Amino acid sequence: MGTEESNPDTIRIPTGYGDACVIPFPRGNTTKRRFAYELGIRGFTSALADGIVSRETFSFSEQCTVALLPASFLSGQNRDIAGIIRQKKKKNRLYLVPVNENKFVRTMLKEPAVFGLHDYHQSPRDAFDRVCAKMAAERNIAVDISIRPLIMTRGWERQKIIRRYGELVRLWHRYRFPLLISTHAGSVPDIRSPLACISLCNLIGLDKSETDDIMRSFPDLLSQDAVVMELP
Amino acid sequence: MRWFRPTMRDNYRYILAEAVPWNVTLDPKEVYFTISDAITSLFGDAGAASIACVVPYSVGRYVCFRCTRGCEDKVITGLATVHHHAGKPIGFHSVLVSGTIKTIKETVERRMRCSDRYKSYVIDNETEQSGNGNGMQYSDTRNRKNGNEEEKSYKRAYPTFLTRDDTEEYHDE
Numbered sequence: 001m002g003t004e005e006s007n008p009d010t011i012r013i014p015t016g017y018g019d020a021c022v023i024p025f026p027r028g029n030t031t032k033r034r035f036a037y038e039l040g041i042r043g044f045t046s047a048l049a050d051g052i053v054s055r056e057t058f059s060f061s062e063q064c065t066v067a068l069l070p071a072s073f074l075s076g077q078n079r080d081i082a083g084i085i086r087q088k089k090k091k092n093r094l095y096l097v098p099v100n101e102n103k104f105v106r107t108m109l110k111e112p113a114v115f116g117l118h119d120y121h122q123s124p125r126d127a128f129d130r131v132c133a134k135m136a137a138e139r140n141i142a143v144d145i146s147i148r149p150l151i152m153t154r155g156w157e158r159q160k161i162i163r164r165y166g167e168l169v170r171l172w173h174r175y176r177f178p179l180l181i182s183t184h185a186g187s188v189p190d191i192r193s194p195l196a197c198i199s200l201c202n203l204i205g206l207d208k209s210e211t212d213d214i215m216r217s218f219p220d221l222l223s224q225d226a227v228v229m230e231l232p
Numbered sequence: 233m234r235w236f237r238p239t240m241r242d243n244y245r246y247i248l249a250e251a252v253p254w255n256v257t258l259d260p261k262e263v264y265f266t267i268s269d270a271i272t273s274l275f276g277d278a279g280a281a282s283i284a285c286v287v288p289y290s291v292g293r294y295v296c297f298r299c300t301r302g303c304e305d306k307v308i309t310g311l312a313t314v315h316h317h318a319g320k321p322i323g324f325h326s327v328l329v330s331g332t333i334k335t336i337k338e339t340v341e342r343r344m345r346c347s348d349r350y351k352s353y354v355i356d357n358e359t360e361q362s363g364n365g366n367g368m369q370y371s372d373t374r375n376r377k378n379g380n381e382e383e384k385s386y387k388r389a390y391p392t393f394l395t396r397d398d399t400e401e402y403h404d405e
Contacts, residue, residue: 189323196312
């Protein structure tokens with residue numbers, strides 16, 4: 001049960017399911033190693049970790065290797081986010097920007113530093129339209145589907161989120177931009193297994209094979225120098 | 233008196249789920265109300281009636297759910313939407329779907345025999361520790377007794393999840 005610092009020039013990611021967002025300590029209440037352990041038990045092999053500094057690979061057994069990759073899920077005012085993206089203050093990090101408004105999204109989709117978009121469920125309805133979908137597909141920028149709001153909300157709020165995600169999935173069926181599926185887990189009980197993710201995504205119009213492909217294609221979405229590591 | 237002939241009865245499937253964190257205490261009746269609430273919220277009353285989910289068996293952190301055949305995916309979806317139980321955060325992970333409860337019991341016995349390694353590696357602190365919102369001070373406060381004045385001054389307590397290696401690293405620092 002050890003950790004191994006990866007080569008900074010390459011990203012070594014085990015093949016398998018990827019979780020697009022976990023929030024380890026200090027923002028969450030779970031340490032990186034514990035997150036990696038739980039993710040490994042549940043069947044994940046890689047995850048984007050919000051707030052960590054460097055890439056780390058944790059090996060718990062021959063079959064259980066989990067890579068945590070540093071990512072920044074930016075939030076706040078559009079001007080501040082644009083400033084961070086243009087300056088690219090923290091290198092070796094994947095930046096995800098919120099879907100705030102249409103003009104902002106179109107601007108961000110032209111930025112090479114942007115890896116993906118998140119918080120789609122909180123955005124105005126016209127923030128991510130077909131033009132944005134086409135641009136995201138051309139530039140290989142992913143859109144994050146967080147299952148956390150599906151879990152944490154009830155009643156009309158969840159109905160609204162399911163409807164919004166349904167619209168996104170309809171756009172995805174047409175334009176095939178990259179999708180991410182994340183648990184946004186800040187704690188061990190918040191982690192959901194790939195099977196649970198698949199069954200929850202069934203609610204928003206993604207069938208089993210589509211969700212499976214999306215979660216397995218997670219390593220391919222990362223940068224060109226990503227090295228996919230075959231598990232024994 | 234049996235109401236239906238065997239060929240007319242509903243077919244059932246049994247779903248084994250494990251709860252996280254491992255030190256949570258589960259009362260089958262309360263678990264039934266939790267899952268019933270989650271399924272009703274997600275699929276409505278008519279959907280919940282057709283799923284007919286009950287809790288026939290529970291031991292430790294393992295719970296067995298019974299539902300009508302063909303509704304296993306709906307129960308797994310409902311389980312995924314459970315985030316609190318008896319006022320505490322919890323997660324249910326489906327482990328096995330079986331046609332008989334015997335297989336479920338055998339699997340539970342096998343998994344409980346193997347769970348010592350897991351318990352010896354992880355530390356789930358639900359109630360014994362308290363924190364001041366400063367994260368890793370939990371390891372420091374863990375050994376303090378309740379009468380300590382410093383611990384009394386901490387305003388809120390919430391769970392922490394770490395591994396043995398994390399505590400060792402922390403103490404090495």
